[in-house]
Amino acid sequence: MMTTLIHQSAAELLGLLNAGQATSxxxxxxxxxxxxxxxxxxxxxxxxxxxxxxxxxxxxDARRKSDKPLGRLAGLPVAVxxxxxxxxxxxxxxxxxxxxxxxPYDATVVQRLKAADAVLIGRTNMDEFAMGGSNENSAFFPTxxxxxxxxxxxxxxxxxxxxxxxxxAPLSVGSDTGGSIRCPAALCGVSGLKPxxxxxxxxGLVAFASSLDQIGPLAGSAEDCALLLExxxxxxxxxxxSVDRPVPDYxxxxxxxLKNLRIGWVREHFGEGLDxxxxxxxxxxxxxxxxxxxxxxxxxxxxxxxxxxTYYIIAPCEASSNLARxxxxxxxxxxxxxxxxxxxxxxxxxxxxxxxxxxxDDLDNALIRMYxxxxxxxxxxxxxxxxxxxxxxxxxxYYDAYYKKALQVRRLIRRDFDEAFKEVDLIVGPVTPSPAYxxxxxxxxxxxxxxxxxxxxxxxxxxxxxxxIPCGLSSTGLPxxxxxxxxxxxxxxxxxxxxxxxxxxxxxxxxPEI
Amino acid sequence: xxxxxxxxxxxSLLARLLLTEExxxxxxxxLGAILEYMALLGEVDTTGVEPMAHAVEVSNVFRxxxxxxxxxREAALANAPHRDAxxxxxxxxxxxx
Numbered sequence: 001m002m003t004t005l006i007h008q009s010a011a012e013l014l015g016l017l018n019a020g021q022a023t024s025x026x027x028x029x030x031x032x033x034x035x036x037x038x039x040x041x042x043x044x045x046x047x048x049x050x051x052x053x054x055x056x057x058x059x060x061d062a063r064r065k066s067d068k069p070l071g072r073l074a075g076l077p078v079a080v081x082x083x084x085x086x087x088x089x090x091x092x093x094x095x096x097x098x099x100x101x102x103x104p105y106d107a108t109v110v111q112r113l114k115a116a117d118a119v120l121i122g123r124t125n126m127d128e129f130a131m132g133g134s135n136e137n138s139a140f141f142p143t144x145x146x147x148x149x150x151x152x153x154x155x156x157x158x159x160x161x162x163x164x165x166x167x168x169a170p171l172s173v174g175s176d177t178g179g180s181i182r183c184p185a186a187l188c189g190v191s192g193l194k195p196x197x198x199x200x201x202x203x204g205l206v207a208f209a210s211s212l213d214q215i216g217p218l219a220g221s222a223e224d225c226a227l228l229l230e231x232x233x234x235x236x237x238x239x240x241x242s243v244d245r246p247v248p249d250y251x252x253x254x255x256x257x258l259k260n261l262r263i264g265w266v267r268e269h270f271g272e273g274l275d276x277x278x279x280x281x282x283x284x285x286x287x288x289x290x291x292x293x294x295x296x297x298x299x300x301x302x303x304x305x306x307x308x309x310t311y312y313i314i315a316p317c318e319a320s321s322n323l324a325r326x327x328x329x330x331x332x333x334x335x336x337x338x339x340x341x342x343x344x345x346x347x348x349x350x351x352x353x354x355x356x357x358x359x360x361d362d363l364d365n366a367l368i369r370m371y372x373x374x375x376x377x378x379x380x381x382x383x384x385x386x387x388x389x390x391x392x393x394x395x396x397x398y399y400d401a402y403y404k405k406a407l408q409v410r411r412l413i414r415r416d417f418d419e420a421f422k423e424v425d426l427i428v429g430p431v432t433p434s435p436a437y438x439x440x441x442x443x444x445x446x447x448x449x450x451x452x453x454x455x456x457x458x459x460x461x462x463x464x465x466x467x468x469i470p471c472g473l474s475s476t477g478l479p480x481x482x483x484x485x486x487x488x489x490x491x492x493x494x495x496x497x498x499x500x501x502x503x504x505x506x507x508x509x510x511x512p513e514i
Numbered sequence: 515x516x517x518x519x520x521x522x523x524x525x526s527l528l529a530r531l532l533l534t535e536e537x538x539x540x541x542x543x544x545l546g547a548i549l550e551y552m553a554l555l556g557e558v559d560t561t562g563v564e565p566m567a568h569a570v571e572v573s574n575v576f577r578x579x580x581x582x583x584x585x586x587r588e589a590a591l592a593n594a595p596h597r598d599a600x601x602x603x604x605x606x607x608x609x610x611x
Binding site for chain 1: 517525526528529530533541545547551552554558560564565566567568569570572575577585586588590591592593595596601602604605606
């Protein structure tokens, strides 16, 4: 029973539950057993609470038995990225800073999952504060790619993608600021969708870059993503940037193929730096759409080549501002005060003896030193790097040259998309320049890591919708992702375009041997 | 555009970070390389282009000005690293250490 259960889609599992052919407790036990069996190798989860998950499953089963009303996902296990606030439960962002933080409220998305009667099965690992594309920036441990555990799963929602790929959860919630859902979905061979900015409430999502962050689903297929997105999406008065427009019944329409589909591919995406096998798989996918009746058009997004530079100014600027809240006062890590005061006294004494009045005047007071020490101890290297980059770019004299300039180029990037979408319905291309690389391979070269995001960051800058679906395997057996992008609020089109591809291919059904 | 160690040290104060000598070293080098790459934006003509701060350009979203319960004090203080019954506590700000 266990092996058959965990290899089914969320939609199929929901069918079994509703038909009384399986219980949520059976399902939850099967996934917990799977986690027990393989997560030692993958390390997708930061925390799993088996007894709480089972209790919840049993409670939903009891309600189902007595014909009480049930939510949309009743009894289905869902994994949650560890940056969505959940009342009273650790929400760490994979950071030492928030290791002991227990939020006093639920993120809107968590509330919606609870209201939909999902079984929250565990909290997934990520790059610290969602900064990174490899999961190596988790302060606790790196998650490994289930297809090859010497390789990265992608990031920052690495645990979220890896747990679906290794069948440890049928549905998973991640967040995407510059590709953090789509990159790990591509590298782990699962489907993942970044909704239009404003489609899903960000209330209770620990902020990284507020004008770019968006929460979205990861699952085994477009159909399952549709099911989860339907629960996540919708207006929320607690997020002033969430948009008040109706949520379509994605799961009802997802299997309807798009008629007279016009797809575009971007000339600049097939240039230098793209792995030959990725290019081959993506071109093959485009031919697949053609054989399903789509027309194909070559496009240019002329400002695309500036996207990485634009993104790595705007995102760190917003991050440096957002992360200013971690000051060791209200919540989060605080340095040992006695040691800090002793250090400061020793420094003062030393400067006195040396008669260095200038350095004495510049010495931190105790409060400032407390902030600085707490933050130095609580944040890892990548987070520090981005805070420094953002602080520099926003500092006096540099604002126009960096931040303002980047915001202007951002508009030009958006205009490119607006023009392109006059001619095509979906833009199709690669998600990442190569399949998953080895753990440790790029760790010493942050710029190289940033350039790995070149195909995904524009989606966030422009605020449009994007999705990654599996479209091949490399000769070494690693998944390759296909990137689909759609105009704002066209998630329905995106999902149907993805499902169309999945009806004609079986890449999304391939599973790693682990 | 290259960055000096002294500039990085100054930014670390603005960012309320305390960097070790070693961190100052690699931070100076890496931030310099990243900023050099950013110079790419210099070739884009942005004359007259309105900056785009947000993807969804909504403005002035108001809610009714009604009284609603706020966060309970105990819940707000529960995560404080150092507190008393009513307040967050911080090190002395005035005077020597």
